[in-house]
Amino acid sequence: MKIFTAEQIRACDQWTVQHEQVSSLMLMEKAAGRCADWFASQIKSERFWIFCGNGNNGGDGFAIARMLYRKGFDIDVFIDFKNPEYSEDARINLQKLKEISGVDIHDFRQVSEMKFKQDTSIVDAIFGSGFHGSLSLDYQKLIAFLNSIQANKVSIDIPTGLSADGLSDSESVFIADHTLSLQFWKKSFLHPETGNFCGKVHILDIGLSPEFIQKTDTSQYIISDSTVQKIYRPREQFSHKGTYGKVHLIAGSYGKIGAAILAARAAVRTGAGLVTVQAPECGFSILQTACPEAMMLSTGNIFSENLHYEEGITYGIGPGLGTESETQNAFLEFLKKINKPIVLDADALNIIALDNAHLELIPKNSLLTPHPKEFERLFGTSANSFKRLEIAKENAEKFGIFIVLKDRYTQIITPKKTVYYNITGNPGMATGGSGDVLTGIITALLAQKYSSEEAAILGVWLHGKAGDDAAKMNSEEALIAGDLPESLGRVFNELKNSHYKKTTK
Ligand SMILES: NC(=O)C1=CN([C@@H]2O[C@H](COP(=O)(O)OP(=O)(O)OC[C@H]3O[C@@H](n4cnc5c(N)ncnc54)[C@H](O)[C@@H]3O)[C@@H](O)[C@H]2O)[C@@H](O)CC1
Ligand SMILES: Nc1ncnc2c1ncn2[C@@H]1O[C@H](COP(=O)(O)OP(=O)(O)O)[C@@H](O)[C@H]1O
Ligand SMILES: [K+]
Numbered sequence: 001m002k003i004f005t006a007e008q009i010r011a012c013d014q015w016t017v018q019h020e021q022v023s024s025l026m027l028m029e030k031a032a033g034r035c036a037d038w039f040a041s042q043i044k045s046e047r048f049w050i051f052c053g054n055g056n057n058g059g060d061g062f063a064i065a066r067m068l069y070r071k072g073f074d075i076d077v078f079i080d081f082k083n084p085e086y087s088e089d090a091r092i093n094l095q096k097l098k099e100i101s102g103v104d105i106h107d108f109r110q111v112s113e114m115k116f117k118q119d120t121s122i123v124d125a126i127f128g129s130g131f132h133g134s135l136s137l138d139y140q141k142l143i144a145f146l147n148s149i150q151a152n153k154v155s156i157d158i159p160t161g162l163s164a165d166g167l168s169d170s171e172s173v174f175i176a177d178h179t180l181s182l183q184f185w186k187k188s189f190l191h192p193e194t195g196n197f198c199g200k201v202h203i204l205d206i207g208l209s210p211e212f213i214q215k216t217d218t219s220q221y222i223i224s225d226s227t228v229q230k231i232y233r234p235r236e237q238f239s240h241k242g243t244y245g246k247v248h249l250i251a252g253s254y255g256k257i258g259a260a261i262l263a264a265r266a267a268v269r270t271g272a273g274l275v276t277v278q279a280p281e282c283g284f285s286i287l288q289t290a291c292p293e294a295m296m297l298s299t300g301n302i303f304s305e306n307l308h309y310e311e312g313i314t315y316g317i318g319p320g321l322g323t324e325s326e327t328q329n330a331f332l333e334f335l336k337k338i339n340k341p342i343v344l345d346a347d348a349l350n351i352i353a354l355d356n357a358h359l360e361l362i363p364k365n366s367l368l369t370p371h372p373k374e375f376e377r378l379f380g381t382s383a384n385s386f387k388r389l390e391i392a393k394e395n396a397e398k399f400g401i402f403i404v405l406k407d408r409y410t411q412i413i414t415p416k417k418t419v420y421y422n423i424t425g426n427p428g429m430a431t432g433g434s435g436d437v438l439t440g441i442i443t444a445l446l447a448q449k450y451s452s453e454e455a456a457i458l459g460v461w462l463h464g465k466a467g468d469d470a471a472k473m474n475s476e477e478a479l480i481a482g483d484l485p486e487s488l489g490r491v492f493n494e495l496k497n498s499h500y501k502k503t504t505k
Contacts, residue, residue: 001222003185003421006129006164008216012183016209027206028056028089032063034204035156035180039064040071042178043152045121047074051108051146052090053126053160054083059090060156061125062097069103076114080138081107108142121152124174128157129186134170135161143172155179159197162188166386173197183208185222190409190421191385220419223412228461229502231454232495235271244273245447246312249294249440250334250348251319253327254302257283259320259346259436264294265485266440267316270462271492272447280304303327307334314340316443318348319436327351332358341365341452345439346374353377364400365415365452367442371406371435393417402452404442404460406435412456420457424464428471433481438463440485465491 004012017024039048048068052061062077069075077097086094097103106114124146126139135143143161146153153176158164161173164186177199181189188194189201221227236243247267252260260279267275268291275294277287282302287294297308305326315338321327328351341363344352349370352358359378362368370378375388379395382388389411392403396413403413408427412420442459450458469490470483 001185001224001227002213002216002218003187003190003220003222004216004218005187008218009129009164009184012208012212012216015212016207019211020209022207024056025089025092027208028059028063028093031182031204031206032060032067032093034182034206035060035064036067036071038180038202038204039068039073039121039123039154043121043154045073045119045152047076047117047120048123049076049078049111049116049120050123051078051126051142052094054080054085054090055087055127055130056089057125057128057130057157057160059087059093060128061123062090062093064123064125064156065103066093066097066100069100075103077103077105078108078111079105081109082138109138111142112145116149116151118151121154122146122149124153124155124160124176126160126174129164131158131160131163131168131170135172140172143174147172147175153177153199155198157182158186158188162194162197164188166191167193167384175199178202180204182206185421185423187220190411190423191389192408193384193386195408219417221421223420223422223424223457223461225498228458228495229498231450231458232499233450234496234499241273244271245314245444245449246274246276247272247443247447248276248278248297248308248310248313248315249319249443250278250299250304250307250315250317250331251321251436251439252277252279252283252287253304253320253322253324254280254282256320256322257286258433261287261290262433262436262481262485263316263319263440263443264291265482266437266488267444268293269485269488270441270444272444275444278304278308299330300326305330307331309334309337314342314443314447316343316345316439318345319439321347321351323347323350328354332361335361335363338363341367341446343367343369343439343443343446345369345435349374349378359395359399362399362401365402367402367404367446367452367456369404369406369435369438369442375403375405389413389419393419402456404438404456406438410460410464412453412460414453422457422460422464424461425467426464426471426476428474428476428479429464429467429484431479431481434463434467434484437466437481437484441488462488462491462495465494
């Protein structure tokens with residue numbers, strides 16, 4: 001699914017009005033209808049306070065107010081009495097609303113004097129994708145007041161004060177529990193500094209032109225279920241373990257053998273034909289007990305100093321590896337021997353980060369899976385996550401590598417600077433060892449002859465889905481990394497079923 005800028009969304013809006021049998025007023029009616037249906041089916045409140053601005057976001061708010069009133073809800077609408085200028089479609093919808101005697105329209109400056117009943121929901125239709133600059137004092141006070149109220153809060157299209165494309169200049173931003181975004185994801189929903197204001201994002205299809213969407217280029221995408229279904233290949237009937245590749249995980253050291261176990265369990269559950277763990281002997285008995293499906297190769301006593309290289313193996317290196325000087329030397333020598341894509345995580349990245357020259361040793365099309373701190377060690381600090389993404393793009397291109405930048409919405413950055421955001425997963429996965437599982441998953445997919453790009457996209461999606469399945473079983477709080485490989489089976493079954501549904505009657 002493509003992510004468009006605010007400007008592209010505006011162009012899509014205009015194109016739809018010019019090329020399809022629909023006026024901008026009808027489009028607003030459709031958008032408002034989808035929102036009103038969502039409110040009626042998802043929100044328990046009997047009454048709504050709807051705050052409307054002077055542009056089309058406000059227009060959506062007026063139409064939503066009318067529709068919710070007709071559905072039997074108690075509605076109060078708040079506008080800016082000091083500014084009588086409206087966009088054409090907002091003006092028409094305000095007029096329609098004024099014709100309904102049961103809806104009270106107030107100046108928003110009166111809100112703090114009004115009695116607030118507990119089950120009221122607050123709707124923010126003040127500013128949407130047309131917002132720029134910062135808010136005047138009156139609006140800042142309004143947003144501060146609304147943010148201070150305990151209520152269910154919903155933003156239409158985008159929380160007021162936020163920009164669709166990145167950081168905004170506004171100091172005050174409406175804090176929503178839900179954002180009903182029209183047709184598209186916006187980039188700002190996907191980054192921590194801005195996404196925190198959106199609450200849960202719901203994308204409502206308002207039927208904008210598929211032709212425009214198809215022909216308009218972008219370099220940023222959401223990984224949708226349909227993208228993953230196209231990548232996924234079910235297993236072949238006449239296959240054997242050799243068909244599904246040999247994985248070697250170079251992982252674990254004294255006190256961190258769990259990381260190797262988690263990666264190994266994930267690799268066997270992701271369908272690799274044969275999995276071997278290269279680890280120090282101190283971990284052998286626990287590894288062989290915890291994951292008997294995997295074989296072992298010794299790399300030392302309590303840390304790795306002697307790595308084994310063989311042709312035809314897919315390597316995933318780093319979880320719990322340690323950064324002893326012997327391990328550093330062994331790993332860097334090992335890198336020089338490899339000429340096909342590998343997966344590098346955790347301490348493998350920390351060793352590379354010790355010297356910029358090490359980056360040159362990474363085979364082309366390899367996958368690096370840093371969390372933000374590891375990313376900083378590799379490529380330097382950045383002021384915010386938008387700048388970090390730009391640095392990631394430059395380096396992915398420069399070194400011909402895929403960077404899997406782990407976050408709430410993990411970003412995959414390709415050597416061509418395309419960005420894929422993953423939206424599966426949940427905060428339950430913020431627990432030690434989740435990243436080790438991802439290394440096992442991606443390495444197993446690479447071994448099964450998925451391309452680096454496919455392995456990254458399918459891998460992060462599967463990992464997040466497994467997290468969602470595990471949270472359903474165990475709650476986000478009680479989720480532990482070891483649950484993730486156990487959940488993969490249900491995720492694969494779902495994926496396989498949707499694959500066959502697409503190809504059979
Ligand atoms: N994307 C689409 O296809 C559709 C979009 N619609 C709505 O239209 C919205 C975009 O409408 P607009 O382009 O009119 O933009 P907005 O309504 O988001 O904002 C523009 C209005 O806000 C004012 N404004 C902007 N920045 C301000 C600031 N810092 N302080 C005070 N006032 C400020 C402008 O003067 C203008 O009146 C979307 O967010 C969505 O809600 C829907 O009506 C239907 C279809
Ligand atoms: N709030 C969150 N929502 C969704 N996924 C998350 C969240 N926090 C962490 N994750 C995921 O969990 C994994 C954590 O990886 P990492 O930090 O390397 O953990 P570890 O080093 O303990 O294995 C990443 O894949 C990340 O995307
Ligand atoms: K809004």
